[in-house]
Amino acid sequence: MVNKDWFRITPALSKPVLNCINAQGFKTMTPIQAAVIPLVLSCKDVAAEAVTGSGKTLAFVVPMLEMLLKKSKEPPLRRDFVYAVIISPTRELATQISKVIEQFLQEPDLNHMTLAVLVGGRSVDADMETLHRGAHIVVCTPGRFSDLLAERKQLNLPGRLKELEFLVLDEADRLLDLGFSATLTTILQYLPRQRRTGLFSATQTKELQDLVRAGLRNPVVVSVKEKSTISTPVLLENYYVIVEPQDKFLFLLNFIRNRRMVKGLFFLPTCACVDYWADVLPVFLTDIKVFAIHGKMKQKRTRVLEKFREAENTILLCTDLLARGLDIPEVEWVVQWEPPSQPAALVHRVGRAARGGAAGCSLLPLLPSEDAYVPFIRTNQMVELKDWRKSKDEIKISEKLRLKVLKILHDQQKKDRSIFDKGQRAFVSHMRAYTKHECNLLLQFKELPLGHIATSYGLLKLPLMPEIKQEHKDQFVGPVEEIDFNSITYKDKQKEASRLQKLQEYKKTGVWPSKKKKKMAQSQPWEQAKQNKEDKKQRRKKRKELKQKVGAEGKKGKKRKAITQEELDELAADVALMKKLKKGKITEEQFDQAFELDK
Incomplete structure (x- = not known):
């Protein structure tokens, strides 16, 4: 039986939606759902913040279906119109959201609604054909949706969106981290203003607040956090261990062997690291299925993730591509090779375990020179890391x-x-x-x-x-x-x-x-190459200022103070140098030296 909390929603949820909630076993309403669903149903824009694994997906899927069900009574939904758009940062998360919605659409009173998933990794023509057939709900990634909006004029997607009811930006902070700010701005320009908007994230940033001001009208800000001093789920235990650098792989290998986990995630620093260890680890872990996934995989990613979901006694090697939104309740352990490049990403990584009220654990190995990271992450992200060495399970590493x-x-x-x-x-x-x-x-x-x-x-x-x-x-x-x-x-x-x-x-x-000749800069240390890049940027900036100065001097009718003959001669020499550079008579290096820009 559905928990009474679901019946207390005002306005009340319809019977078809309640039946689906009951059938899928969502008996207890989470705090974020209790706070957000009534607000959206009462036509409010919402900016919601809640820890990972707190049920944010259902918090926007339920009111979205209620709104469309109400709109479809009279007149019915038009086949060629899109009434709800959900934008997520990765295709894996988009696919996961679509599967939650598909379960609801199996209900007889909801199966007249159509759903489309528009993500990279498949042809644009296939997505256009899907939209031509009709899709009332679209779950997409920002790049593909922006392309369909702005570039595919024959589709006329802006026209199909003129009755849009609900826009959702899921994992909005991650969307901005991945550099989609300009893309989201483009998308918002095409959408009608008379709509409801929900913005969901696990963390709040300044960039996110700017997006709230740009895309939401007088939003209600909802922040739901655990009743504790930490930012991760209560049932999640986070550990760290200090290991010598030459023993890190050996320690992690023995750690994984000893755990007998149903499912585990192993976060590695780069795509190349995933490729290497995916080839190497199976030799050591003969009784554990090893899968690998990273951002440079295109067609294979969805297939690999499905195999991982279905398997038992398995581990998935991955990058931060899967640090957000991935919802696999069976994940017991999150193991990391080293701290993520962004401190906030640690919260999202470890949050792949202990989802939906289940227990879970994470382990972060640190080098002796990195021990200060433990108090830093406690202060910066409110993540308490316990020392694994103090546990009863000790892993010994012998020279043999x-x-x-x-x-x-x-x-x-x-x-x-x-x-x-x-x-x-x-x-x-x-x-x-x-x-x-x-x-x-x-x-x-x-x-x-x-x-x-x-x-x-x-x-x-x-x-x-x-x-x-x-x-x-x-x-x-x-x-x-x-x-x-x-x-x-x-x-x-x-x-x-x-x-x-x-x-x-x-x-x-x-x-x-x-095939390609390597540039000399590649043989330089990275820090030196970075400094050279910054110097070049400064030279380009000074050159731009010079062009603006020369352009200002050439404007007619502009009153200015009298200038000396010396200044005129200097300006004439500058103009002559620029003309030589433009005609290729001198190199950029010679040009820079003439202006003493490289000093």
Whole structure:
């Protein structure tokens, strides 16, 4: 029987919607649902903030269906009109929302409503065909929806939206984090003002407040938080552990082996890291199914996620692509390789466990140089991390085990050059990502023992990176025997044939053939390259100011103070230099030197 809370909604929910709520087992109304649903049904715009896993999806799906059910009585909904739009940051979250809605639309009194999912990874023509057939409810990602609105004139999507009843921006803070601010502004320009708007997020930011002012009319702000001093679900236990850099993989490997979890998420720093460990881990975890997903996968992402949902005794390697919105109640553990680049992302990562009132745990390994992150994240994000070493479950790492695991990692790379390549790319991309941490005062790249970290990756050799010093080479533990790296072959016969052809050319010319010539800047340390980029930006800014100055001097009829002959001569020389640059008689470097912009 449905909990009485659902009957206290004013105005009351209709029988078809209540039947669906009952059939799906949503017996207890969460605080965010109790606060938001009555407001939306009473025609209010809402900006809602609640911790992850608090039931935000149902908070906007239920009132949306109520509004459309009421509108469909007389006259009926038009087949070619869109009455509700839900925008989410990722296609995985959009698909998840659509499945919740589909369960409601199976109710006989609601099955006349049609639903479309418009996301990347499929052809635009297929989405246009779907809209031509009719879709009363659209769940989409911002990029695809903006493209259909602004670029596909033959579809006339703005015309189909003129009776839009409800717009939802789900995980709105994540939409802005991913750089969709301009896209959302474009979308809002096409939508009718006479609509209800719901903005849902787990955190509030200044950018989000700007979006509220731009897209909502006199919104009611709803903030629902747990009755505790932490920002994560009450039943979620968060742990950290201090490990030596060369032992991080070994510790996490044994930790996963000992857990016997139904489902677990393993967050890695980059897409390249996911690719490498997805090849390496199955050799060690023979009784656990290992799946992998990241943002560079296109068609495969939905299929992989479905397999993960259906499997048991499994772990999913992923990037922060899945840090938001993913709702899989069976996830028991969230394991992370290192802290996310943004402190707020830690809340979202660990929130993939302990969903819907279930218990869950998370583990964050830290290097000895990163121990200050624990009090920082407690103060900054109100996340309390407990020391795993104080628990009864102790994981011991012996020298014998360390050497055994290292040999297996080395052997995998020697058997297939693609794994060797992936290991090199994973390490380099990981180090590059580490330099971009927002809290870089605590997580300092210069403090990293790069040789020890490369050992943890099981690399056969250190990559060619300007950041690697002699001390790092001394730290690195590679294979015992000498290796001829040119003798390592690809299992893929086509790739191996191409490599052998290039190898022959290299032996003749001494230069490895490549499609693209590498720029010299790539051989510079990342921090130096960043400084060079900033210097170039400043030179461009000064050049722009100079152009504006010259343009102002050329305007007729503008009164100004008398200028000296010396200033006229200097201006004439500046104009002459600009003309030479424009005609290609001098280079940009010579131009900059003439103005002393590079000093």
